[in-house]
Amino acid sequence: MSAIFKRDLRGYFSSPLGFVFVAAFLIIMNLAFYVTNILSGKENLKTVFSVMLYGLIVVIPILTMRTFSEDYKQRTDQLLLTSPVKASGIVLGKFFAALTVFLIGLAFTVIQVIVIAAFGTPNMGSVIGNYIAVIAAASVYIAIGVFISSLTENQLVAAIASLGIFVGILLMDFSYSLVRADWLKAILYWVSLYRRFNTFYLGVFSIADFFYYISISAVFVFLTVRVLEKKRWS
């Protein structure tokens, strides 16, 4: 697993992909910071975090589109699948490599916290809670993106399909406040990645919601493992 993790992480930065991802992520985040904090002179960073959650819709597909598609295309999946590594090791290696690139991008946003801390008094507890929540939420996006990538050998298809699914989740979130039926509300609450974030937005660290994100990530990692194992039977 560690060999695949290291290779993929290196792969992100030996091609423009890792840099494009970090750049796109930071452009969105710094614009959000500029508008919500600098221009309006507020010291509360929570809006930046919720913008981050929407920004992930666009940037995560860049990150995950090639995880498996590239291997299928170059036939290196054959190498991975005939090496003494379990399918779960392959998937986790790639998943954590993508997550690490996200964390590298996220690390740059700490500058915003430092800026706010220099001129005001941000609620550090809320900031840390939000960081943890955003990482957990991003891991769901990444797990879904990796899963989609494992289904196709075309990177573009993987990127667009991931984007489509993320937008679909977003639309379901919008419709939450529009529907009346309780059962439908309950389902939408379960599917929506954004409702769950509200508690963090309000400054509460909800263990239940944190584990919700982790479990959904685990489900998609598991599905990806199944896809790889199923390939043998094709």
Add this chain to the structure above:
Amino acid sequence: MIEVSSLTKTYGKKRGIDRISFVVEEGDIVGFLGPNGAGKTTTMNIITGYLSANSGAARIGGVDVLEDPVEAKKKIGYLPEQPPLYLDMTVEEYLNFIFDLKLVKDLKRKKHLNEICELVGLTDHFKRLIRNLSKGYKQRVGLAQALIGNPEVLILDEPTVGLDPKQIIEIRNVIKNLGKNRTIILSTHILQEVSAICERVLVINNGQIVADDKPENLSALITGDRKLTVRVSGPRDSVRRVLRGVEGVQYAEATIQAERGSYDFLVEAQPNVDIRKPMFSALARSGYPILQLKSMELSLEDIFIKLVEEKKKSYVSTSKQGKKPKSDLHVNVSESTSADFDDIAPLVTKNEDEPEIDVSRTDDQTF
């Protein structure tokens, strides 16, 4: 070492391989010979655990590939048809990655990688980006990858495809040397390759093993037909008349005008007759010099047809020896005259998609 029992794999309705069984002993070099699409790659992919068979089992050193894949895969070095290379890495980075991936523990990393690079001739390209390497060198990196960790079993899918004649000889020698203390299965659709490297040949066609034999016996079969191409300098019609007048000649016809004033003739002898000497004397008497003489080798397709026929016969006689052809030839023409062309042929034929690769004809074109 490798034990395969009645493997069957279907792709939808199409049958990939059909009840393939064989055993490879430790230290053997076994060649899979067959046209494209015969099931060579499928069989190899199943042995290496990349694909699963619909039925049957493959065991490596007693370990079932399906039951304990990690343990079985540790014993195997696999070079797939298309070498699985990360183009954005240098050779050094890539081989180090493979070293980690294969969980090699008991070998010194640097020394081991240097030894392998030395062996496959990559030392000068160690620091280069794989993307920038030529096809031949990419193939070498693929081979190096398979060798890392000194696996007991090597599975090589068409290891010499895309190499130039000099490289082909080099790589064949490397494989031969490796075979001294390893079990190797390699696949090819080039007849000469099998006789150059392998101690045993499994001929696969349409997903079934049609022959399991030593290459010597197979090459006797190759020259089983008495067909010759002869290039003679002289007017076409009169040369043909002379050729037809030779005792034992069944058929003679001009094929192409090879050079100015000389023609290639396809000559077929009656069974069990060596017509070369009388043909030479006859042409010499008439004053038409022979410029070139060689045996027409059979194409793979022809051999399969022969093998299948032999197999049918052996069923009738219910003798396992029945599929071995009786070699009653006086001289093996193909080995003496076309040995120099052997290593050129793969280069010429490498990009052909059709399974029928008539080696002798491509020889003619290159010279």
